[in-house]
Amino acid sequence: MWFSKKNRVDEVVKQLAHSPDFMCRRIECKGKAVSVLFLSNLINHAHLQQNVLAFIHEQEHISIEQLARCLPIGAVSICETEKEMASYIRDGWAGIYIEKEKRGLVVNIAEKVERSLEKAETESLVLGPKMSFTESIDTNIRILRQNITDQKLVTEKMTIGVRNPLDVRVVYIEDIADQTNVQTVKQRLTELQIDEVIDSSILAQLLDDHAYTIFPQYLLTELPDRLAYSLMKGRIGIFVDRSPTVIICPTTFFSFFETTEDVYLRWTMSTVLRAVRMLGIFASIFLSPLYVAVITYHYEVIPSALLLTIGESRSRVPFPPVIEALFLEFMIELLREAGARLPTKVGQTMGIVGGIVLGQAAVEAGFTSNVLIIIVALSALGSFTAPSYEMGATIRILRFPIILLAALWGLIGIFIGVSLLLIHLLKLTSLGRPYLSPMYPFRFADMKYALIRLPIKFYNERPKTNRPQNSRRFSWREAMKRKDLDE
């Protein structure tokens, strides 16, 4: 609809009338009435006064075209309709309308609220860059561009959400990332029919291949260096406005157990750390079920040196092992949840009270055995070694069904659980790519990206799991040469 012959400004005012911070400044300039419209909470007032109002006053001759040409502001746009102008004003732009002109002008003087850049909290590191993404997509893209100056970096803009549109950017390196993967991401984003998306974690769930699984299928990271690393290895990143985490896809099971620190540390240390982490995860899932199975069904396998210790501490406990284990696991979960919900200072006290006092008291009162306390504490610690918060939570929950299976059928039950889990993992995909790669399908060359870490010179090829268009990073032969040797 064209700006009507009636007072067009009133039409815009009507659309924004429910906002008390909406302002309409009318100024008289060279005999023409100029209206400047804005939402006062969203704009930078200094900017408005110096670059808009003052500029308009200085003009000899005034028209929309002339203003659009001369205003000292980066982003200006000419609006044909009142509705369009109102939506710009809602984004923090200022609308300028000159009496008796058909079109209006909008200028960007928005000032967005944004927290300053801080250290990463959920993925904290000892070595390497500490900066984390923030809630503003513009800032995040800026950080990314500082990290990757590659000419082939593509940041494609898309909008999702019908009622509350959200700015989403798909980023990848054009000549590395697999085109099929890029197409899949874009197609899934365009086909998304939803009123609004609040956070990237929700978007990740909307893009899931398998909605019912317990395993997360996309990596969420708040570390720019991790994203840059993944992009350069052929993965795709999805930025979501208002969210400090970026989605990385496609993802494999093993990438949830990697941290960027693995790359920063020397290879020996990282290999050991990865092994420790894997062992921790394994122990976290299987230690308590093993305890239940062994104490309930298979006392034969207890070494004779341990028999008395375990037997004595068990003889004080009035419950069957499965109740004992579930009780203690529940207590640990309770402590963790309480600690996470409470303010930091109170949280620390909670940890001490829960860990020491409750544990000790439970043993004293004969509710649990000493051995189980150690086992449960170990498995809780193990689950916290998972660098990804989501995967850590998954592992903590996985324990419970396996404990129940162990209580029903002993070691056989545990193996039924393991088999079902394995079958499930084999079936999973992330963005249509196998989840368990490089284990299945087996890719030997990619093992160095998943389970172990080798010296840097062995990383001359990008992981095949990501199907990079261009897999070569550097020449192996050049890397093996020693140039500083004087002979």
Next chain:
Amino acid sequence: MKWFIVVMLLLSGCVSPRVLERQGIITATGFDKKGKMYEGGSVMLSFKKMGSSMSEVIEATNKTSKGFRQDLEAQTSHDLGSGQIRVVVYGKELAEKDGIFGLTDTLQRDANIGSLVYLAVGEPSAKQVIKSKKHEDTPDIGTYLYRLIEKNLRSESLLAATLHEFIHSYYDVGKDAVLPCLSVRDDKPIIEKVALFRGDKFVGTVRLDESFYIKMLSSEYNTGLKNMTVSREDVAPLLIKKKGKKVNIVINEIKTKRKIKLISQKPTPHFRVTVNMQTEILEISDKTKPIMKDNVHILERAIEKQMKKEIDQLLVKLKRYETDPIGFGQIYDHSVRKLQLTDKQWLQLYKDARIDVDVNVSILRTGTID
């Protein structure tokens, strides 16, 4: 399909739980002969809520070992669990008259019992061994016996003691089983001798120093220490004083390789045993001249001579007992084509078999002192 499997698993029911502290865990069992019945006792471990745990010996008499188990069950509030049995002791009389295969067979068939259970012969009776109250720092006599046998196996003064090895030798033609023989001294079970078997019947014992040779001849020997008494004449050039008759030598870090060859079958089997031994001298009871490269051979020859003598004596003893723990029969069986050797045949051949022993000792070090 998914639900079918789940339902099937649920309907198949659960194994009956055997919760650890509800079990009366048996760590050792002993069997003796009492007329036509078995008499025996089991060491049961019971966990105490306060203080250190106790073990208790419960006894019963029955015709079969499983019937014996049922009699035991009647005597305790716990479920008796045999999954942690470590040692089974058979009384000497039982082993000598009835043989122990019937009893080992049921151990073998019980899936709860591992095949690495140690078997032993108790002298004079298994009951005395099991009821002993002296078990050092271990919580019960079963664990004590287990550690005792395990230690001696590791230090290679015993040959074999596990159920698996016993059953293996039992079924194997041309090789007889040996087991440790537990005797009681001051009410404390110790290992003094090794029991020899023919089939599943106890035939006699040899001392531990004799069993050293059995071990040496039947397999490779890798650690341990051996005391040799050689006659003075043999080592005379090395000695400073000339008085006395015998000299004691202790050799250590013994490494042997043995080779047994069947040289001829007729008229009687003729074997040649070659043992190559590397060792070092740990102790000599007399003062000697410095032992150098050019006179160490005197010592070596003396040890060889003494060893050969002792081995020959042992072989005579084994033949007298009609038992073949070294496994000459196996070698005979392997070396002769188209032969289905039976135990009976071998026993006839073994009596007259000629066995030449050749020992080569090389002393690598004469002790670390200079």
